[in-house]
Amino acid sequence: MKIIKTISELRTCIQQERSFSKSIGFVPTMGFLHEGHQSLLQHARENNDVVVLSIFVNPLQFGVNEDLDRYPRDFERDEQIATKNGVDILFYPAVAEMYPKEMPMTITVTKGVDVLCGQSRPGHFDGVATVVMKLFQLVQPTNAYFGQKDAQQLAIIMNMVESFNIPVTVIPCPTIREVDGLAKSSRNVYLTERERIEAPFLYKTLQEARALIQAGETNRTKVVDMMKRRLAQGLGQIDYVEVLSYPDLEIDDTLKGQIIIALAYRYEHARLIDNDIIHIKEEE
Amino acid sequence: MKIIKTISELRTCIQQERSFSKSIGFVPTMGFLHEGHQSLLQHARENNDVVVLSIFVNPLQFGVNEDLDRYPRDFERDEQIATKNGVDILFYPAVAEMYPKEMPMTITVTKGVDVLCGQSRPGHFDGVATVVMKLFQLVQPTNAYFGQKDAQQLAIIMNMVESFNIPVTVIPCPTIREVDGLAKSSRNVYLTERERIEAPFLYKTLQEARALIQAGETNRTKVVDMMKRRLAQGLGQIDYVEVLSYPDLEIDDTLKGQIIIALAYRYEHARLIDNDIIHIKEEE
Numbered sequence: 001m002k003i004i005k006t007i008s009e010l011r012t013c014i015q016q017e018r019s020f021s022k023s024i025g026f027v028p029t030m031g032f033l034h035e036g037h038q039s040l041l042q043h044a045r046e047n048n049d050v051v052v053l054s055i056f057v058n059p060l061q062f063g064v065n066e067d068l069d070r071y072p073r074d075f076e077r078d079e080q081i082a083t084k085n086g087v088d089i090l091f092y093p094a095v096a097e098m099y100p101k102e103m104p105m106t107i108t109v110t111k112g113v114d115v116l117c118g119q120s121r122p123g124h125f126d127g128v129a130t131v132v133m134k135l136f137q138l139v140q141p142t143n144a145y146f147g148q149k150d151a152q153q154l155a156i157i158m159n160m161v162e163s164f165n166i167p168v169t170v171i172p173c174p175t176i177r178e179v180d181g182l183a184k185s186s187r188n189v190y191l192t193e194r195e196r197i198e199a200p201f202l203y204k205t206l207q208e209a210r211a212l213i214q215a216g217e218t219n220r221t222k223v224v225d226m227m228k229r230r231l232a233q234g235l236g237q238i239d240y241v242e243v244l245s246y247p248d249l250e251i252d253d254t255l256k257g258q259i260i261i262a263l264a265y266r267y268e269h270a271r272l273i274d275n276d277i278i279h280i281k282e283e284e
Numbered sequence: 285m286k287i288i289k290t291i292s293e294l295r296t297c298i299q300q301e302r303s304f305s306k307s308i309g310f311v312p313t314m315g316f317l318h319e320g321h322q323s324l325l326q327h328a329r330e331n332n333d334v335v336v337l338s339i340f341v342n343p344l345q346f347g348v349n350e351d352l353d354r355y356p357r358d359f360e361r362d363e364q365i366a367t368k369n370g371v372d373i374l375f376y377p378a379v380a381e382m383y384p385k386e387m388p389m390t391i392t393v394t395k396g397v398d399v400l401c402g403q404s405r406p407g408h409f410d411g412v413a414t415v416v417m418k419l420f421q422l423v424q425p426t427n428a429y430f431g432q433k434d435a436q437q438l439a440i441i442m443n444m445v446e447s448f449n450i451p452v453t454v455i456p457c458p459t460i461r462e463v464d465g466l467a468k469s470s471r472n473v474y475l476t477e478r479e480r481i482e483a484p485f486l487y488k489t490l491q492e493a494r495a496l497i498q499a500g501e502t503n504r505t506k507v508v509d510m511m512k513r514r515l516a517q518g519l520g521q522i523d524y525v526e527v528l529s530y531p532d533l534e535i536d537d538t539l540k541g542q543i544i545i546a547l548a549y550r551y552e553h554a555r556l557i558d559n560d561i562i563h564i565k566e567e568e
Binding site: 007011019021102103104105106107108109110111112129130133134137138140156159160163164165166167248 | 386387388396421424
């Protein structure tokens with residue numbers, strides 16, 4: 001595995017791989033890799049000649065009140081996980097390499113940012129879109145892998161690729177779960193014992209919503225209300241419960257086409273998110 | 285010459301050329317080609333295996349009070365000029381092909397837009413950056429050719445390529461002039477006889493500013509004032525006279541490094557622009 005820290009070295013390397021017409025699978029991350037990331041790397045490894053992993057904690061996607069400096073980092077551990085998962089190129093640039101000066105322009109996301117996690121993080125997805133655009137231009141991947149767990153991020157990246165005609169295929173990868181259904185997250189360790197026992201009910205609530213919709217319910221409010229009633233019985237607080245079109249992220253009172261059921265739930269020391277994406281079959 | 289109107293056909297075509305590792309020279313235009321565009325095509329032809337010309341009148345870069353529908357078009361004539369200049373692929377998409385739906389995100393230019401032509405055209409360069417980003421992703425050019433005449437556009441494209449790490453080399457091409465020095469423009473035909481006789485004094489004023497700077501003047505205000513006095517003697521009105529760093533487009537009272545001297549001047553039925561870019565040698 002090659003560890004590359006500079007853009008010029010990465011360019012040389014990518015140009016060489018492309019000249020051999022090799023397919024490039026790309027997994028962009030902020031490091032501190034967990035099983036979700038490993039699953040993305042495995043998908044990339046199975047379907048591409050070359051696997052590129054990037055580790056870059058992107059300052060642009062942190063708000064003023066979000067602590068960029070406290071974001072967890074462990075490069076040595078990440079390096080081992082990358083090696084174990086067959087990464088060929090690990091791109092690990094410094095902030096000054098990615099942003100040598102203030103950006104004279106950025107991507108401004110105007111659609112799908114006033115819902116879900118975007119509500120509490122203004123500007124966050126502008127920062128995500130901007131850095132992913134840069135990374136796509138640098139790595140020039142054939143395929144790029146993103147987890148469905150961060151469904152809003154995935155939607156915005158898919159919209160970006162479509163809107164700007166970027167020559168890359170975005171591959172959504174399923175959420176990795178514990179045996180009891182709880183979505184894997186580095187935040188799960190912050191749960192108390194009682195909270196950890198309860199937490200799988202978030203996924204169960206999503207499954208009940210799915211069952212309700214698959215049984216023919218097309219009234220958005222009824223689905224949202226059922227979920228809110230269910231979640232109100234838990235130890236934590238509801239942050240949001242939403243049912244939206246996907247990946248457009250629009251509110252439509254009558255459910256149809258591809259939709260996302262999403263929730264965010266606050267326990268004492270951890271805010272957990274989870275979602276389910278459903279394709280509603282048209283009546284014939 | 286292949287005329288391509290759809291994105292899917294263009295992708296197939298570009299993919300094929302790239303698989304042979306051919307260099308692609310790209311000239312993006314809004315059509316109604318004049319000698320300036322032809323000069324760009326000639327530069328592209330001399331230095332690339334494949335030459336791609338795009339003709340697309342981009343609605344996103346027109347303001348609400350700017351008449352998009354009246355923008356001049358003559359595809360048959362453009363096609364002949366393209367053939368004559370050795371274009372291999374003429375990409376000529378419809379608006380619905382480039383913008384099948386409202387863009388859910390755009391590029392917002394935050395630096396270098398409150399000066400020069402940007403002052404009177406809010407949002408114009410956001411539209412330019414957005415469409416050029418799309419075209420770069422579609423054509424994946426090795427080299428892209430832009431005229432120095434539209435110096436602010438050129439600066440913003442250069443900044444975009446640098447900021448987003450786009451794998452393309454931007455080639456600035458010199459302004460094409462009439463024998464008396466007047467910059468070629470489709471708007472020159474709107475000048476009255478007296479105005480046309482006078483108009484070369486715009487370029488002469490730029491040359492005088494250059495001479496002043498090359499003689500050692502580093503006081504920005506003095507250079508601007510000299511130009512304003514000179515232009516005040518003409519038949520039209522000054523729109524702006526500016527001396528800025530290039531391509532950063534920042535005001536610096538003491539002139540150094542690479543700078544642009546730029547002017548816009550209003551005659552009765554035509555607003556003309558011209559500029560000169562100078563590299564000031566450091567004292568040794």
